[in-house]
Amino acid sequence: MNKIAFIFPGQGAQYVGMGKEFYDNFPEAKAVFDAADEALGFDISKMCFDGPEEDLKLTRNTQPAILTMSIAALKVLESKGIKPEITAGLSLGEYAALVCSGVMDFKDAVQVVEKRGTYMQEAVPAGKGKMAALIGMDRENVLKLCDDFGSYGVLEAANFNCPGQIVIGGASEAVEKAVDAAKEYGAKKAVLLPVSAPFHTSMLSPAAEKLEVELKKLNFNDASVPVIANVDAEVVESTDKYLPNLKNQVSSSVMWEDSIRKMIELGVDTFVEIGPGKSLCGFVKKIDRKLNFMNVEDMASLEKALSKLEA
Structure with missing residues (x-):
C-alpha cells in the first residue's frame, strides 16, 4: 500500500455549491455541516451551498466554510476506510489537518477559525x-x-x-x-x-496577538497522525507547540513546498487533497510529477480517488 498524506487547502479555494453532494449523500458529512451551523450560530451550510458569493468571499465566512467542507469530505473518505499516515494543510488548511489528526475538536476549530478570519480581515485597513x-x-x-x-x-x-x-x-x-x-x-x-489583506506577513501581527487569546482557551490533544507545521515544515512533536505555531502562522511565511518535500522525505508517495478545489495537487505536481496525487471534493472526484486508493 502507498504511504498516504492528507492535505487540506486554504483560503481562495471556496466556491458556491461546495460540499452539497456530500451533504446530500453521506450522513457523516451532513453531521459535520450541522455541527458547524450549531457551533457558529448561523447557517454556514446554506452559505456553502447557495452563497451569495459576496458573503462566502468575506474572510470571516470563508475560513469556517472551507474548514467545514474539508472536514465533511474527510469524514466521507474515512467512512470508506481510507486513513492517512501523515497530514498537513495550507494556512487555514492546517486547522483541518489538526482536526484530522485528533489534535483539535472540530467545533473548537470552526469557532476559532471564524475569529481568525475576522481578526485577519480587520488587521490592516482596506487599501493599505x-x-x-x-x-x-x-x-x-x-x-x-x-x-x-x-x-x-x-x-x-x-x-x-x-x-x-x-x-x-x-x-x-x-x-x-x-x-x-x-x-x-x-x-x-x-x-x-x-x-483583503497581506496575509502571512508581519502586518498581520495584531491578528496573531488576538488569535493567541482565543487559542489559549482550547485543549490540544496528542496527534494520532503526525502533522507538518506551516511555520517550519517540521513534524510537530509535542502538544505545547501547536498554540505558538498557529499564532505565528498568521504573520509568518507558509513553508508549503518545504512541507511537501518533508513528507516525501518521510516516505509519502500519495497525496490526497481534501476540500474545495485542486490547487494543492498542482503544487505537488510541480514539486515531483512522479508522485500520486488526487483530490476529493465531490462525488466524481471521490469515486476517482477511491478507484486509485483501493486498487
Missing part, C-alpha cells in the same frame, strides 16, 4: 496592504526583490507554494513597486491577488 504571486522566480531572487523594495514599506515572502510560485505581501506601495520590477529579477509573470 496587498499580495502578489510571482511566477518563475527562485527563492533567492524573491528575497532580494523584497529586500530591495522594502524601503517602500513592509515587503515579505508570504507563501512558498512550489517551485516557481511564491507569493509576496506587504504595504500596498511596496508590493506594487515589486510587481512592476519583478521581471528584472527573473519573474515570468507577477500578478496582484484579489485578497
Whole structure:
C-alpha cells in the first residue's frame, strides 16, 4: 500500500455549491455541516451551498466554510476506510489537518477559525496592504526583490507554494513597486491577488496577538497522525507547540513546498487533497510529477480517488 498524506487547502479555494453532494449523500458529512451551523450560530451550510458569493468571499465566512467542507469530505473518505499516515494543510488548511489528526475538536476549530478570519480581515485597513504571486522566480531572487523594495514599506515572502510560485505581501506601495520590477529579477509573470489583506506577513501581527487569546482557551490533544507545521515544515512533536505555531502562522511565511518535500522525505508517495478545489495537487505536481496525487471534493472526484486508493 502507498504511504498516504492528507492535505487540506486554504483560503481562495471556496466556491458556491461546495460540499452539497456530500451533504446530500453521506450522513457523516451532513453531521459535520450541522455541527458547524450549531457551533457558529448561523447557517454556514446554506452559505456553502447557495452563497451569495459576496458573503462566502468575506474572510470571516470563508475560513469556517472551507474548514467545514474539508472536514465533511474527510469524514466521507474515512467512512470508506481510507486513513492517512501523515497530514498537513495550507494556512487555514492546517486547522483541518489538526482536526484530522485528533489534535483539535472540530467545533473548537470552526469557532476559532471564524475569529481568525475576522481578526485577519480587520488587521490592516482596506487599501493599505496587498499580495502578489510571482511566477518563475527562485527563492533567492524573491528575497532580494523584497529586500530591495522594502524601503517602500513592509515587503515579505508570504507563501512558498512550489517551485516557481511564491507569493509576496506587504504595504500596498511596496508590493506594487515589486510587481512592476519583478521581471528584472527573473519573474515570468507577477500578478496582484484579489485578497483583503497581506496575509502571512508581519502586518498581520495584531491578528496573531488576538488569535493567541482565543487559542489559549482550547485543549490540544496528542496527534494520532503526525502533522507538518506551516511555520517550519517540521513534524510537530509535542502538544505545547501547536498554540505558538498557529499564532505565528498568521504573520509568518507558509513553508508549503518545504512541507511537501518533508513528507516525501518521510516516505509519502500519495497525496490526497481534501476540500474545495485542486490547487494543492498542482503544487505537488510541480514539486515531483512522479508522485500520486488526487483530490476529493465531490462525488466524481471521490469515486476517482477511491478507484486509485483501493486498487
